[in-house]
Amino acid sequence: MTSLRNLDPGTRARLVQVGGERGFRRRLMELGLLPGTDVRVVRRVDVGGLLELEVRGCHVSLRQSEAQELLVEPLP
Amino acid sequence: MGSALATTPLVALAGNPNTGKTTLFNRLTGSDQRVGNYPGVTVDRHQGHLELDGQGSVRLMDVPGSYSLSARSPEEHLAIQAICGLPPLEPPDLVVVVVDATQLTRNLYLVLQILETRTPVVIALNMVDMLADAGEEIDARALSEQLGVPVVRLSARKGEGIGELRKAMGEVLSHPRRGTPGPRWMPEDPILVSDLEAIEEELPDDWNTGGEDRRRALALWALLSIDPGDELHEVPQGLRDVVGRRRRLAKAAGRDPDLEVIRARYAWIEERLVAFKHTTRTGRASRSERVDSVLLHPVFGFLCFLLIMGVLFQTLFTWSTPLIDVVDSGITALGRLVRGALPEGILRDFLTQGLISGVGSVLVFLPQILLLFLILGVMEDSGYMSRVAFLMDRVMKLLGLHGRAFVPMLSGLACAIPAVMATRTMESRRDRLLTMMVVPLMTCSARLPVYTLIIGALFPVAANAGLIDVQGGLLVGMYLFGTLVALISAAVLSRTLIKGPRIPLILELPPYRMPQLGTVLRMMWQKGKVFMSEAGTVILACTVVLWVLLDFPHLDAETQASYAARATVIEARALDPQQERSLLAELRNERWADQRRSSWAGQIGHAMEPAIAPLGFDWKIGVGLLGSFAAREVFVATMGVVYGTGADDDEQSISSLRAKMTSDLREDGRHVYTPLVGLSLLVFFALACQCLSTVAVVKRETASWRWPIFLLVYMNILAWIASFMVYQGGKLLGFE
Numbered sequence: 001m002t003s004l005r006n007l008d009p010g011t012r013a014r015l016v017q018v019g020g021e022r023g024f025r026r027r028l029m030e031l032g033l034l035p036g037t038d039v040r041v042v043r044r045v046d047v048g049g050l051l052e053l054e055v056r057g058c059h060v061s062l063r064q065s066e067a068q069e070l071l072v073e074p075l076p
Numbered sequence: 077m078g079s080a081l082a083t084t085p086l087v088a089l090a091g092n093p094n095t096g097k098t099t100l101f102n103r104l105t106g107s108d109q110r111v112g113n114y115p116g117v118t119v120d121r122h123q124g125h126l127e128l129d130g131q132g133s134v135r136l137m138d139v140p141g142s143y144s145l146s147a148r149s150p151e152e153h154l155a156i157q158a159i160c161g162l163p164p165l166e167p168p169d170l171v172v173v174v175v176d177a178t179q180l181t182r183n184l185y186l187v188l189q190i191l192e193t194r195t196p197v198v199i200a201l202n203m204v205d206m207l208a209d210a211g212e213e214i215d216a217r218a219l220s221e222q223l224g225v226p227v228v229r230l231s232a233r234k235g236e237g238i239g240e241l242r243k244a245m246g247e248v249l250s251h252p253r254r255g256t257p258g259p260r261w262m263p264e265d266p267i268l269v270s271d272l273e274a275i276e277e278e279l280p281d282d283w284n285t286g287g288e289d290r291r292r293a294l295a296l297w298a299l300l301s302i303d304p305g306d307e308l309h310e311v312p313q314g315l316r317d318v319v320g321r322r323r324r325l326a327k328a329a330g331r332d333p334d335l336e337v338i339r340a341r342y343a344w345i346e347e348r349l350v351a352f353k354h355t356t357r358t359g360r361a362s363r364s365e366r367v368d369s370v371l372l373h374p375v376f377g378f379l380c381f382l383l384i385m386g387v388l389f390q391t392l393f394t395w396s397t398p399l400i401d402v403v404d405s406g407i408t409a410l411g412r413l414v415r416g417a418l419p420e421g422i423l424r425d426f427l428t429q430g431l432i433s434g435v436g437s438v439l440v441f442l443p444q445i446l447l448l449f450l451i452l453g454v455m456e457d458s459g460y461m462s463r464v465a466f467l468m469d470r471v472m473k474l475l476g477l478h479g480r481a482f483v484p485m486l487s488g489l490a491c492a493i494p495a496v497m498a499t500r501t502m503e504s505r506r507d508r509l510l511t512m513m514v515v516p517l518m519t520c521s522a523r524l525p526v527y528t529l530i531i532g533a534l535f536p537v538a539a540n541a542g543l544i545d546v547q548g549g550l551l552v553g554m555y556l557f558g559t560l561v562a563l564i565s566a567a568v569l570s571r572t573l574i575k576g577p578r579i580p581l582i583l584e585l586p587p588y589r590m591p592q593l594g595t596v597l598r599m600m601w602q603k604g605k606v607f608m609s610e611a612g613t614v615i616l617a618c619t620v621v622l623w624v625l626l627d628f629p630h631l632d633a634e635t636q637a638s639y640a641a642r643a644t645v646i647e648a649r650a651l652d653p654q655q656e657r658s659l660l661a662e663l664r665n666e667r668w669a670d671q672r673r674s675s676w677a678g679q680i681g682h683a684m685e686p687a688i689a690p691l692g693f694d695w696k697i698g699v700g701l702l703g704s705f706a707a708r709e710v711f712v713a714t715m716g717v718v719y720g721t722g723a724d725d726d727e728q729s730i731s732s733l734r735a736k737m738t739s740d741l742r743e744d745g746r747h748v749y750t751p752l753v754g755l756s757l758l759v760f761f762a763l764a765c766q767c768l769s770t771v772a773v774v775k776r777e778t779a780s781w782r783w784p785i786f787l788l789v790y791m792n793i794l795a796w797i798a799s800f801m802v803y804q805g806g807k808l809l810g811f812e
Contacts, residue, residue, distance in 0.1 A: 018335075020580060021580060022305070022334070023305070023306075026146065026334050027143070027144075027582055028582060029334065029335065029338040029339075030143055030144040030185060030338055031143060031182060031582070032181060034335075034338065035339075042365060042368075043372060045377075045466075048374075048466065048467060048468075050469060050581075052368075052585065056181045057179050057181070057182075057210065058179050058182055059365070059584065059585040060583065060584055061582075061584075061585055062580075062581060062583075063469065066581065
């Protein structure tokens with residue numbers, strides 16, 4: 001198990017735990033980022049410190065620092 | 077429900093952001109719509125009318141786009157207020173939920189929450205034309221059976237399926253049962269149910285208009301939304317307490333109600349997906365993703381962004397000039413026409429110098445406002461605006477600003493008014509507020525003529541320091557200075573007065589879509605109208621007040637008679653016509669200057685002198701500063717009048733004004749305008765909030781007096797202190 005932040009672009013992973021401040025966490029879960037959901041890391045832009053995910057067919061961006069709180073199990 | 081009242085039925089139009097809700101709204105209502113504000117918050121409220129067969133006229137109200145009904149801010153609170161008709165909003169008779177068919181699961185989450193409230197619903201399944209592209213197929217009939225409400229397939233962009241939607245709306249309004257949800261998710265876990273029952277006890281009486289299901293939905297909303305950090309001012313303390321208590325109990329027992337409820341809702345949706353959603357192929361990177369590999373690229377992405385911002389800046393700054401010139405010359409021509417048609421007197425002066433020039437100073441903003449919103453509309457409608465937030469997030473976060481604040485800040489270089497209006501692209505009030513408080517520090521184009529006058533008068537081109545000429549260098553320096561102060565102010569304000577919780581970023585990157593010309597033009601038109609009706613009236617009033625201050629009281633009869641006598645003497649000298657004209661013009665200018673000196677504005681200028689003397693300014697600059705409250709560039713004309721070179725801004729009048737300013741002496745024989753005074757004046761203009769139109773727009777956008785007054789006070793204090801330091805510091809260093 002690792003943090004979502006550490007994944008390379010193109011990697012798929014299954015969410016295990018969604019952490020963070022309550023409003024942030026609730027909004028993520030409402031967008032469908034629930035434990036057990038599969039996500040794909042589309043892009044990492046280290047200059048801007050952001051991460052782009054694809055989840056349930058939608059593209060969502062998070063700050064890398066805040067993606068730290070999402071734990072995942074990488075999928076082959 | 078509301079239909080029992082003798083009013084026309086009310087239909088609410090809800091949906092996730094980027095689902096084509098606005099396009100559908102325009103398709104349904106056509107031009108029969110107006111924009112206002114939701115009560116208490118500055119969120120656009122679009123309302124329109126449409127005629128339905130068998131129903132007659134129906135009102136359509138746009139609900140702000142949202143992913144969920146749960147809320148932390150007053151802005152997010154609107155969604156549940158509008159859908160359940162919580163006071164002060166009226167309960168709708170029908171909710172049309174716009175669903176993006178290509179992102180069905182996430183959209184159904186909102187649908188499910190609306191179904192829970194037991195309001196009659198029609199689902200508008202939009203973007204079905206793009207479905208095949210995404211490798212999906214949706215069986216609308218099966219979807220309708222699963223949810224128990226009508227589902228209409230349509231494409232708002234192409235205008236397909238609109239007739240069917242109108243038919244379904246009419247049917248549900250006549251027979252509300254047909255749109256009342258059947259099966260939906262219900263909390264079953266006994267502990268959760270007991271939480272909800274306890275919360276239901278505390279729901280305010282005026283929230284409960286719709287039986288048990290409505291109560292349950294509102295209790296769920298309260299359980300998920302309320303926490304100590306929210307900004308929901310309308311939640312009563314009793315409700316807040318019970319939610320707090322229940323959440324603490326849950327936490328102690330190791331439960332997580334947020335996760336429980338959201339997971340159960342998604343599970344309910346996914347169980348039914350197999351019945352109506354068919355994936356035809358998968359695993360293909362979408363077109364948007366390929367476009368983004370350039371536009372979000374660490375190098376090319378920023379280059380493209382700079383290019384687009386360059387075009388924006390050029391448009392606002394340079395390409396709007398011909399339009400502004402047309403407005404200007406139109407107003408001048410109108411003034412001349414009226415002056416020619418009316419006899420000399422107060423009425424003529426009021427019309428030409430007060431009213432017409434006031435209307436002119438309103439209209440002159442319009443080209444930039446329309447152009448800015450044209451470009452913003454294209455950026456928003458195409459999906460690029462989210463990418464701007466993506467690219468600028470890190471830089472702007474350092475300053476405490478939202479990524480999207482970049483565009484208003486840049487627009488501020490043209491004019492603060494459209495820039496303040498453009499802050500609406502940010503959702504959080506704090507982000508908008510912070511941006512509004514610093515945008516007026518950016519060097520707007522109205523400061524340019526003032527800078528040019530001062531720099532030209534006080535720093536002759538001869539003072540050439542090698543390669544860089546002093547005038548150009550100083551002008552560039554002023555732009556940098558303004559920007560720097562704006563950025564520093566943002567960093568300071570965001571850590572002090574406008575401090576908010578650090579908001580984590582969750583940014584949806586919607587697929588790129590071709591912008592709809594109709595949607596973009598409509599928004600541009602609506603913004604223009606808002607400006608004219610709200611900021612325009614203030615600008616007009618200010619101009620008229622300033623005209624009164626500068627023009628009254630008139631010179632006493634004796635002085636007037638002596639000017640008339642001098643004019644007669646000139647005319648009697650039988651000079652050649654050209655010489656006579658120029659002598660008469662000189663006399664007229666002298667009379668104007670005399671008039672301004674004894675006017676109320678002149679008296680205020682004299683009264684101001686003790687306050688501005690430490691900055692190196694005399695009463696004439698004081699009158700100029702007073703004039704610049706209508707608009708900064710008015711400073712040039714006011715100075716022209718005070719110095720008796722006329723109010724025209726042609727090259728000849730300006731250069732004679734420069735000459736007069738340079739040679740003006742104080743009573744003790746020293747020069748009034750030294751380079752040090754000039755520098756002090758430049759700094760003052762860079763930082764002072766003189767533009768009352770900006771203040772008026774901030775008043776509108778914050779729906780309060782507090783922030784516009786704060787803006788006025790803090791910028792002017794900042795300006796005074798900075799000028800004081802420049803002038804007094806310069807004197808200490810031995811400059812004059």
